[in-house]
Amino acid sequence: MDVEELVAIDVHTHVLASVDGHRSGAGTDALAGTFGAIPELTVPELAEHYQQRSMAAVIFTVDAFTRTGEGPRVSNEEIAEQAARFPDTLIPFASVDPGRGAEAVRTARRLISDHGVRGFKFHPSDQAFYPNDASAYPLYEVIADAGLPALFHSGQTGLGAGQRAGGGIRLKYSNPMHLDDVAVDFPDMPIVIAHPSVPWQDEALAVAAHKPQVYIDLSGWSPKYFPPQLVAQAGSLLKHKVLFGSDFPAISPDRWLRDFEDLPIKDEVRPLILKENAARLFGLIR
Template sequence: MQAVPRAIDFHVHLPTTEFIQVTLGPYAKAAERFFRTEVKLKDIEQLAADYVAVDMIGVLLAWDAETATGLPPLGNDYVAAIVRRYPQQFIGFASVDPHKGRAAVKEVERAIRDLGLAGVKFHPGVQAFYPNDRAFYPLMEKIQELGVPALFHTGTNGLGAGVPGGMGIKLDYTRPIYLDALAADFPGLTIIGAHPSWPWHDEMIAILQHKANVYNDLSGWSPKYIPQSLLREAATRLQDRILFGSDYPFITPQRWLRDFEALDSFTPEVREKILWRNAQKLLAHTAVAHMHFG
C-alpha cells in the first residue's frame, strides 16, 4: 500500500489568470481585502509543484455563476484537463449554474460521467439561489443519482465584502439551515457545507448532529479564528464529519495547518480524520483515491 498524503485539501481555487482575473473579475479585489492578502497569480505547473511540496492532494473547484454575475465560467473541461495532467495530485469538482435549468442537469452528468470529475461545487450567494428551492431539485436529483458529493458555500462571504451593497451578493442564500431541508429531501446525497458557516455556525452544528449525510469543511478561516463551539464539536462528537480545506489561494494550506497544529484540543487520531481520513471516505470512488489508498 502506498504512503498516504499528509492531507487532502478539500477546498482549492485556482490561482490562475483564468479564474482570478476573468471569472472572479471585480470580486477578486474585495476578497483580497477581506483575507488581507494579495493573490499571486500562478500557472498550473507552479500550483502542482506547490502541492507536491506540501505532500497534499488538492480538490480543485470549477465555477459557474454566469446568470447572476454575467461573468464567464471557469469551465469543467478546464478543471478536468488539469486533473488528467496531474492525476496523483488533484481531484476536480464540477460547477454548474442552477439557473440554466435542463442545461445544468445535462452538464453535471457530462462533467461526472464523461470528464471524470468527482463532485459538484455551488456558491449559493454568488449564484443567487437557495439550495432547498424545489425549482432546482431536478439538478439535485441528478447529483444524487450520480453518487457524488455536493459542496455548498455557507456563512459570510469574502467576495464583495466591504463594498457598498456587497456587490449585490445576499448573505441569506448562504445560511446553512437551507441545507437541512435539502439533506432531508435527498438522504442519498452527500452534502458538504463549506467554511465554518459564521455567523450561523450553530445552525451548521445542529444539522451535522441531525443529518448523517452532511459534512463540514473548515476552509476560509484560520483555525485560531474558528468559533470555539465548532472546534469543540470537531474534536469530539463531530470528528467523523469534519474536513480540512484551505480556501487557497486566499489562505494557504501551510498557514492553515500551522495554526491547526497550535491547537491542543485535537488528539492525533482526530487530526488524522480531519486532515485526510474523512475526505478519503467521501472520495473513495475517485481514481486518485485508489492511487493513494489502494
C-alpha cells in the same frame, strides 16, 4: 492516489487562472478587502504547490452566471482535463449555476460522463439561490444518481466584503439550515457545508450531527478564529464529519496547518480531519 503517502487532503481550493493565460482579475479584486492580494494559479501551478507538500487537493471554479451574467473564470472542462494530468494530487469538482435550469442539468451530466468530475461546488450567495429551492433539485438528482458529493459555501463570504452594497452579494442564501431540506430530500448525496458558518455556526453543527451524509469543511478561516463550539465538536461528536480545507489561494495550507497545531484537539483526531475523513468520503479508502 496513495493516501498513505499524503500529509493531508485539502477539500477546498480555487482555480483562478487558465492555462491559456487568462486571469480572473475582477474575481480576485472582489476578495482583496478580506484576504489582500491573492495569487492567481493555473491547475498545473496548483498541482505543483500541493505536490511539494505531499498533499492532495479538491479544485474547482464557480459559475455564477445568474448573478453576474458571466460564465466561470476557468472552464470546468479545462479544470477536469488538466487535473487528469495529476491524478496523484488533484480531485476535480465542477461548478454549474442552478439558475441555468435545464442547461445546468445537461451540463452536469456531460461533465460527469465525459470529463470525470468527482463532485460539484455551489456558492448560494454568489449564485443567488436558496439551496432548498425546488428549481435546483433536477441538478441535484444528476449528482445524487452519480453518487457524487455536493459542496456548498455557507455563512459570511469575503466576496464583495467592504464594497458598495457588498458587491451585490446577499448573505441570506448561505444559511446552512437550508441544507437540512436538501439532506432530507437527497439522503444518498454526500453534502459538505463549507467554512465555519458565521453567523450560523450552530445551525451547521446541528445539520451535520443530525444527517449522516453531511460534513463540514474548515476552509476560509484561520483555525485561530474558529468559533469554540466548532472546535469542541470537531474534536469529539463530529470527529468523523469534519474535513480540512484551506480556501487556497485565499488562505495558504501552510498558514492553516500552522494555526491548526494550536487548537485543543486530540492527537488521534487530527489525522481524521486532515485526510482520513476526506479519503473515505471520496472512496480512496474504506
